[in-house]
Amino acid sequence: MWLCLLTLAMAYNYFAIPLRSTFTIYDLPGSVGRTTWLCLDYLSDVIYVLDIFIKMRVRFVNQGILEKDPKACRKHYIGKADFKLDLAALVPLDLLYFAIGIVPIVRFPRLLKLQAFWELFDMLDKMAKNGHVIRIVRTILYMIFIIHVEACIFYQVSKWEGLGSNTWVYDPESNVTAYVYCFYFATSLATNIGDNPPPTNYIEYLFMTCYWLSGIFVFALLIGQIGEIVQAANANKTNYRSTMDITTWYMRSLNVPEYMLDKVRTWFDYNWEQQKTLGKLQKFALRLCRTCYSGQWGNCACSLIRKSYLSYLKSSDENSLLEGLPRKLKTDLAISVHFTILSKVSLFQDCERALLSDLILKLKPVLYLPGDYICRKGEVGMEMYIIMNGQVEVVGGPNNSIVFQGSVFGEISLMSLSGGNRRTADVRSKGFATLFTLSKADFEEAMQDYPQAYALLKKRAKKTLTKGKATKTEKRIVQTEEVIKEREPTPKLLKTVIQAVSKEKPKSCLSSFMRSKSKRQTDDTDVKPSSSTANQKLSCSPQEVAEKLRASQTSATAKPAESQQKAHQAKNLTGEEKQPLSGSISPEKD
Structure with a gap:
């Protein structure tokens, strides 16, 4: 209630000070009107003074606690900027009346009390059911005050140029009072309505231009506020x-x-x-x-x-x-969008529908710009990704490829397996890509209601991880065999010669010959062996070497023949005569 009274006193000063400063005909010395104006002036001053004392007792909130101490309230108000403005609004410039006479313009400090007007309408805006109406009323009051000031300025300009000196200024001989005519003229200029007289000099042109600009601004605000009311309805x-x-x-x-x-x-x-x-x-x-x-x-x-x-x-x-x-409709909508993709993931195949539904509700969308890295090689994986829109490319891993819409990757990292939480490659967005992520925390929260399914998924993830490691090992082995080729087998004849020579004692001809040859190469003396010694070491003739080769071949072929003969003898227990082995080779025949 006090705020309304204070606002009324402020509104009086905003109306009376411009009016009495220009329309002196309403404030003539010795008239009843002047006495009335002076009484209203000092009544508004009394209200201003009382407002200062009342504000000193207004409670305030200090660190979340309502402060009720009068001294603290007074100290709080004195420290605010409002106190300084309230004091400035009461500067007693009226004392100049004794020196220069009653000039209402010296009361202009009273216009600093505009804060009361704003506080009142802010309070009404919060209390009203439809705050847009309060805002429109405030805008209309702004417009009326601007037109009021422009009417006063128009009358003052008319006095400077001479009342009735031309068709543009106010003519005192007209049947309309001065303030009514000036207010109408200012309104018609602000709204651009009516047939206004054209200006005749630069001052009049400048005055009308300022009027039109202010009118456009005020009416734009008014129309905007009305539009908000219609929209709010x-x-x-x-x-x-x-x-x-x-x-x-x-x-x-x-x-x-x-x-x-x-x-x-x-x-x-x-x-x-x-x-x-x-x-x-x-x-x-x-x-x-x-x-x-x-x-x-x-x-x-x-x-x-x-x-x-x-x-x-x-x-x-x-x-x-x-x-x-609703939850049921939300679940159905999410399942219709993501169920097909999630059910195709190898880790979640054959899982019950309720589990997949809970996981689907945990999915969160993420947008990646071109070139953004979704995950980096070696980092700990905490999410599974489903590509909803766009393309991503896998770089720096064993298989560089492009992954398209509907693909899933990173599902093994949800299981917290040793060796399966590290990313094996860099994955980045090729363009604009929208991915749905399922974090490990959300996955574990959903799996609390499905312990058996969680154990099965963990077992399946271990199997997938082990299979992936075995595949990598096989690939490495295959690559090694391609580099180191297998040696060709030794020819049979050479193999037979080596076997025959290896069975001889160190005194055999071939080994003795090789040892003597190496000894001759390493001997530091200049003494050459005699021909008789060399002939002794090479005591084996070529015929003897051939006989030894035939003997070793005969012994090699005789062993499988003997094993076949024993097997045949075990089968024929009736005492039949043994048949000669077809695979045997007689030395005489050779």
């Missing part, structure tokens, strides 16, 4: 329609089945009919619709920018969309 219905449109577009971009789209529409319609609100989806609709329909990318020349921007919207607002839906 239909806000819920507009949000409902916008949310329906953007949700339909979004689900079609995800290739959601038509029956699922119908279920979402049905839920929207029923929720709107019952509650006339969309709850959490209102925020989603306002944010997304402002972005999509404000024309931010409507005129883009590059379709790639538009496509990537839409991909960003889809990845950043899917969680907001799912949060507003």
Whole structure:
């Protein structure tokens, strides 16, 4: 209540000071009007003084605690800038009346009390059911005050040029009072309505230009406030329609089945009919619709920018969309989008549908720009990735390749296996890519309700990891065999010669010959062996060497013949005569 009274005193000063300073005909000396003005002036001053004492007792919050101590309240108010403005508004320049006479313009410090007007309308805005109406009233008051000041300035300019000196200035002989005519003239200039007299000199041109600019500014604010009121009146219905449109577009971009789209529409319609609100989806609709329909990318020349921007919207607002839906509908919608991809992962094959549903609800979208690294080689893996849109390339690993939409990688890192948590290659986005991630923490939280399935998945992951290591080992062995080729087998004749020579004692001819030859090469003396000694060492003739070769060949072929004969004898226990072996070779025949 006190704030309203203080605002009324402030409004009086804002109206009276410009009026009395220019329209002196309403403040003539000795008239009843002057006495009334002076009484109102000092009444407003008394209200200003009382306001200072009242504000010294206003409580405030100090570090979260409501301060009630009068001394602390007074000290807090004196330390604020409001106290300094309140003191400046009470500067007693009225004492100049005794020197220069009653000149109302010296009371201009009283205009510093504008803070009271703002505080009042801020409070009304918070308390009112429809705050837009309060804002429009405040804007209208701003416009009226500007027109009031312009009317006073117009009358003062008319006095400077001479009242009735031309068709543009105010004519005192007209039937309309001075203030009414000037206020009408200022209003017509501000709104550009009516047939106004043309200016005749530079001062008049400058005056009208300033009027038009101020009028455009004020009326733009007024029209904007009225538009907000109309929009607020239909806000819920507009949000409902916008949310329906953007949700339909979004689900079609995800290739959601038509029956699922119908279920979402049905839920929207029923929720709107019952509650006339969309709850959490209102925020989603306002944010997304402002972005999509404000024309931010409507005129883009590059379709790639538009496509990537839409991909960003889809990845950043899917969680907001799912949060507003019921759990059953949210689960069905998520399953229809991701179930097919997740069920194709080798680690999650043959898992129950409830487990996959819980994992799907844990997926979070992430957008990667061209060239961004999704994971680096050697780092500890904490997520599994599903490619929703775009392409990624694997670099620096055993298999460099490009992975397309619908692929999954990094699932082994969810199992916390020794040796399976490190990334084996760098993976980076080839263009704009939207990936869904499943973190290890979310995976373990979901697996708490499925201990048997968790043990099975861990066993399957170990098997996959072991198989991958064995495959890498085989590849390394194959590469080694290709570099080091297998030696060709020794010819049979040479092998037979080597076997025959190896059975002889060191005194054999061939070994003696080789030893004597090496001894001759290393002998430091110049004495040459006699011919008789050499003939002794080479005592074996070529005929003897041939006989020894035939003997060794005969013994080599006789052994398999004897084994065949023993086997044949064991089978024929009836006492039949032994048949000669066909594979035996007689020395005489050779």
